[in-house]
Amino acid sequence: xxxxxxAGVWLLYALVAFVFVYPLWTVVATAxxxxxxxxxxxxxxxxxxxxxxxxxxxxxxxxRGLLNSLIVVAVGLTLQLTVSSLAAxxxxxxRFKGAGLVMLAILATMMMPEEVIAVPLFQVLGKIHQPFTxxxxxxxxxxxxxxxxxxxxxxxxxxxxxxRVPLExxxxxxxxxxxxxxxxxxxxxxxxxxxxxxxxxxxxxxxWDQYLLPLLVSQSPKMDTLTVVVTSLQASQExxxxxRLAAVLxxxxxxxxxxxxxxxxxxxxxxxxSLKG
Amino acid sequence: xxxxxxxxAQARTPATADGLLSGRRRPGGGxxxxxxxxxxxxxxxLAPLLAFIGVFxxxxxxWGVYLSFFHVxxxxxxxxxxxxxxxxxxxxxxxxxxxxxxxxxxxxxxxGSIFVGFWxxxxxxxxxxxxxxLRTAVFLPxxxxxxxxxxxxxxxxxxxxxxxxxxxxxxVGLGPEPFFSxxxxxxxxxxxxxxxxxxxxxxxxxxxxxxxxDREMYEACHIDGANWWQRLRFVTLPSLRPITTIVLVLGVxxxxxxxTDIWVSTNGGPAGSSESVVTYLYRQFxxxxxxGYAAAIGTVLLVVTMGLTCLMLLWRRRGDx
Numbered sequence: 001x002x003x004x005x006x007a008g009v010w011l012l013y014a015l016v017a018f019v020f021v022y023p024l025w026t027v028v029a030t031a032x033x034x035x036x037x038x039x040x041x042x043x044x045x046x047x048x049x050x051x052x053x054x055x056x057x058x059x060x061x062x063x064r065g066l067l068n069s070l071i072v073v074a075v076g077l078t079l080q081l082t083v084s085s086l087a088a089x090x091x092x093x094x095r096f097k098g099a100g101l102v103m104l105a106i107l108a109t110m111m112m113p114e115e116v117i118a119v120p121l122f123q124v125l126g127k128i129h130q131p132f133t134x135x136x137x138x139x140x141x142x143x144x145x146x147x148x149x150x151x152x153x154x155x156x157x158x159x160x161x162x163x164r165v166p167l168e169x170x171x172x173x174x175x176x177x178x179x180x181x182x183x184x185x186x187x188x189x190x191x192x193x194x195x196x197x198x199x200x201x202x203x204x205x206x207x208w209d210q211y212l213l214p215l216l217v218s219q220s221p222k223m224d225t226l227t228v229v230v231t232s233l234q235a236s237q238e239x240x241x242x243x244r245l246a247a248v249l250x251x252x253x254x255x256x257x258x259x260x261x262x263x264x265x266x267x268x269x270x271x272x273x274s275l276k277g
Numbered sequence: 278x279x280x281x282x283x284x285x286a287q288a289r290t291p292a293t294a295d296g297l298l299s300g301r302r303r304p305g306g307g308x309x310x311x312x313x314x315x316x317x318x319x320x321x322x323l324a325p326l327l328a329f330i331g332v333f334x335x336x337x338x339x340w341g342v343y344l345s346f347f348h349v350x351x352x353x354x355x356x357x358x359x360x361x362x363x364x365x366x367x368x369x370x371x372x373x374x375x376x377x378x379x380x381x382x383x384x385x386x387x388x389g390s391i392f393v394g395f396w397x398x399x400x401x402x403x404x405x406x407x408x409x410x411l412r413t414a415v416f417l418p419x420x421x422x423x424x425x426x427x428x429x430x431x432x433x434x435x436x437x438x439x440x441x442x443x444x445x446x447x448x449v450g451l452g453p454e455p456f457f458s459x460x461x462x463x464x465x466x467x468x469x470x471x472x473x474x475x476x477x478x479x480x481x482x483x484x485x486x487x488x489x490x491d492r493e494m495y496e497a498c499h500i501d502g503a504n505w506w507q508r509l510r511f512v513t514l515p516s517l518r519p520i521t522t523i524v525l526v527l528g529v530x531x532x533x534x535x536x537t538d539i540w541v542s543t544n545g546g547p548a549g550s551s552e553s554v555v556t557y558l559y560r561q562f563x564x565x566x567x568x569g570y571a572a573a574i575g576t577v578l579l580v581v582t583m584g585l586t587c588l589m590l591l592w593r594r595r596g597d598x
Contacts, residue, residue, distance in 0.1 A: 009400075012400055013400070013411060016397065016400065016401070016411070016415060017411060017414065017415070019473070020414070020415040020417070020418055020473070020477060021414045021415065021417060023429060023433055023441075024417055024418070024421070024429075026441065027429055038439045039435070039437070039439065041435070041439040041440065041441065041444070042432060042433065042441045082325075083325045083326045083329060084326065086322045086323070086325060086326065087322060087323050087325070087326035087327075089322050090318075090319040090320075090322035090323050091323070094318065094319040094322075096316065096318075096319040096320075099319070102323060102327070105330075106326070106330070108583070109330055109334045109335075111530075111582060111583050111586040112334060112338065112579065112582075112583070113531075113533075113534040113578070113579070113582055115534045115536045115555045116341075116534055116555065116558075116575045116578050116579045116582070117334070117337045117338050117341055117575060117579070118559075118575075119341070119558070119559070119562045119568060119571045119572060119575060120337040120338070120340040120341035120344055120572055120575070121333065121337035123337075123340060123344070123568070124332075124333070124336050124337045124340055128332070146329070146332075146333060147333040149329045149333070150326055150329030150330040150333060150334060155326065180318060184322075205420060208422055209422045209423055209424075209537075211422075211423065211424055211536075211537045211540075211541070212536055212537065212540075212559070227422060227424040230424055230425065230428060231424055231428070231541050241432055244428065244432075245428075245429075245432065248425045248428045248429055251421075251422050251424060251425045252421040252422065252425040255420040255421050255422055256417055256420055256421060258420070259416070259417075259420040260413070263413065267481055270478070270481055270482070
């Protein structure tokens, strides 16, 4: 009886792995297969290994898309974390009139679905002119990045974390004559490293996942991010699925890597976010 | 008012070094009078965030409400049409269908994810090494971009006999099914894909929830001779109910704005059979050039979303006390 239960459990493990992980493997297998799969078919093992699909996808716009996505995520995430930690410092450490109101306003933007305001946002971007080029934010990196900077989640996470940093640290520095910003930069921020890590993972995935915003903002293949490039690639009879799935693979890999590298921080953030609401 | 705000702020955070060292106390114990630049301090830290939110969230929201009263014509100037967009909205049969699809999708995908996620958690809970590795692997669908998942699923569910899922179905004598390409199964296929992508997320929440169930209750079950099903039914499920409700309600509210999943996998079709509110909104903008109407749909959806969220917050606050 006991052995039969054990075997049953392992069978369930296998089933779960098959449903949730195996499809991802077939993408890898098909993308690197030399022999082309039939249209719509995926491969269990690659038939001969080749990088041809990847390089062909690379030349069909994936290179440019990847570059744009990396630029957007690097600049966007840096700005997002900077702006959020500055605001969180004020909200967690300062007493001032209107603090509660500001927190409420920030949380209200959390409920504001970005998809719903996308169309008017696009028009607003068309009204804002850039300082040097003179063009609007439409079809520019500014338009792809700036709307993603003000995000309530990292503000919320960092404020919660900073409130729990012991005040003694700050007091000691203040007695030593450190100014406000110095305390923030040298004392509070380094202590918040785990929370910053959590915010970085969520921010990365949120920015990497963007689809509607670049769909609206980008007006030329030069400004397409990777998500837009991937949806524009079509499978064709002669190429099979290989090229398209190679592009899908390149889109999927960064998220997986970031998650695997910072898994612990990610799960902690996920739980604090959902359990506390 | 000022004093009340001050006191509530004080109740939340203990007196800071700031207040203790630099604040001169007014006679009568009121709030310390701070020099102007000290009062400005917090706002300097908040300014960048407020600027970004103001320009890229608040302005578009107000602009959207404004646009919803206009017939938007590029180069010709916008024409004020009063509430025409809104009256169109309430009598538009296509929009009504989209609303129904969105509700079906949100409720089914979210409750399906919770159901699958719960059983995944029951199967994959615990600290053992091989289980941890499997849990990490199973979580992968949630961290890949939605676009990648949707592209993968259009291949998995390819409607010919060569499609992966159809090959499997063929082995047991079923199919081939049309999945995304038939009006009867397009929405169901989208839901299936969303469950695959979101169930592992719920799994992690439930694994933590299961770990926090009171161990003594399990011991009591053991002493009372309850079998595993009774234990699950009468101990585990009731302890998980609060988390489940939150995940469900938040998920459904989030689900109302589904776009990418549908746009990439079915594009709302075939024949509008999987059109959601936001894909319909985007189509009004991008294909029908009816920006005013799109803005009106967006405004109503925004009001509904925020209303539901506020209701949930109120209801939770009542539940807490």
